[in-house]
Amino acid sequence: MSGRKTFPSGGIELASRKSLSRGSAIRNALIPPIATVPLLQHLGTQALCLVKPGDRVEEGMAIGGASGPISARVHSPIPGVVTEIAEVTLASGQRSLAVRIELDGSFSRFQARGWPSLGPDLPAEEIVALLADGGVVGLGGALLPSHLKLSIPKGEPVDVLVVNAVECEPYLTGDYRLLVEKPRELAEGIRLAARVCRPKEIILALDQSSDHAIEALAAAAAQAGCPISAIGLRSKYPQGDEKQLLKALIGREIPPGETPLAVGAIVVNVATVYALFEAVVLRKPLFERVVTVSGGAVRSPANLKVRFGTPIGSLIEECGGLKTVPKRIVAGGPFIGHTVLDLSTPVTKGVSGVVALTAGEVHEGTRTPCIGCGRCIEVCPMGLNPIRLLKQVEHSLGAEALEAGLLDCKECGCCSYVCPARVPLVEGLRLGKRAARSAEAVR
Ligand code: SF4
Ligand code: SF4
Secondary structure: OOOOOOOOOEEEEOOOHHHOOOOOOOOEEEOOOOOEEOOOOOOOEEEEEEEEOOOOOOOOOEEEOOOOOOOOOOEEEOOEEEEEEEEOOOOOEEEEEEEEEEEOOHHHHHHHHOOOOOOOOOOOOHHHHHHHHOEEEEEOOOOOEEEOOOOOOOOOOOEEEEEEEEOOOOOOHHHOOOOOOOOHHHHHHHHHHHHHHHEEEEEEEEEEEHHHHHHHHHHHHOOOOOEEEEEOOOOOOOOOOOHHHHHHHOOOOOOOOOHHHHHHHEEEEHHHHHHHHHOOOOOOOEEEEEEEEEEOOOOOEEEEEEEEOOOOOHHHHHHHOOOOOOOEEEEOOOOOOEEOOOOOOEEEOOEEEEEEHHHHOOOOOOOOOOOOOHHHHHHHHOOOOHHHHHHHHHOOHHHHHHOOOHHHHHOOOOHHHHHOOOHHHHHHHHHHHHHHHHHHOOO
């Protein structure tokens, strides 16, 4: 394994707080008696509703069909009867139609399935088609439908396939648990992804604290005929971001507005690799994922395999409930995640964690005037000037902000975190980006 690489500029070193849930083996969450399944769980357009109230659905049956060039199928997480199609608010704040299903019927559909031998020759097109059928999307946060990411245009060489297991957000440990508990499945998923993109090299990227998880996966990958190099990166946030990851691993910089393919790379999150394995090998669509339930306010943090449509509040209950009143509950990690305003909000494909933070764990305070210390500039991994951008956004200087790289902001939150004046930099820049995109859309 190589030394401790990391991206060259910006970023912050954090207390990871992962020890709260790291030792907790993945266990199945309780099956929700009613699942509220949003049809928008991916990047792109909402899936088309394929069912109506009164319809009986089976576990894993498609209830939403992909609509438009960027979209993904949605499947029923439980067997039952559709009771309602209603609009709900997602953890991200977006609105979506959702299919409400009342539990009824049997779970025999996927439980008895073994691991069929596929042989090495499943065609790449068939793998991509199975990903589309299974509604697999990037589970690292991007939510891009995986069949699109892996539809590599002819003539575009892939030098390196990066399996991203860095999981740089504090508290989250679901990817780590997959590495530890599912090496054979991940190795098979990596082999299948490599069949599609035919890379010259496969790199498993993980945090240095996960070094001990490498051996079993590397051995399983070698046995599956797709040797990987594992690189334990220095613990630094946001090391898991594709842009920072490729800088650290291969020294290549993704140009603004481009994808990793522009520098000959495909980056796939480790949870997505597991979903790929399930969709292709077990023919099981994506209707559940590993969710870390953690934070200082949760009594017994854990890693749960959760069916989509389960209310966030029931996961907290399942982990012993709250031991103190949380200051903030986040869906996802505390930096990139979204504040949960309603505990009935359903878990979706994009929810990697539910983190209930105490007042002592929340980094916020009253805004005071900027003292010009420059710390926000120092930590910005994108080389931006966050305070200048914020002033441009606040003074409606849209063109100047765009010129200064507003849209390059990854919303990582490093600038807000270090600001001694508690200037809400990332919040302001996020709003500025939204406004710029809406202005672009109406032009
Ligand atoms: S939130 Fe944006 S501006 Fe702030 S540090 Fe991250 S990339 Fe830079
Ligand atoms: S870190 Fe805060 S106080 Fe320092 S320059 Fe940036 S906005 Fe101003």
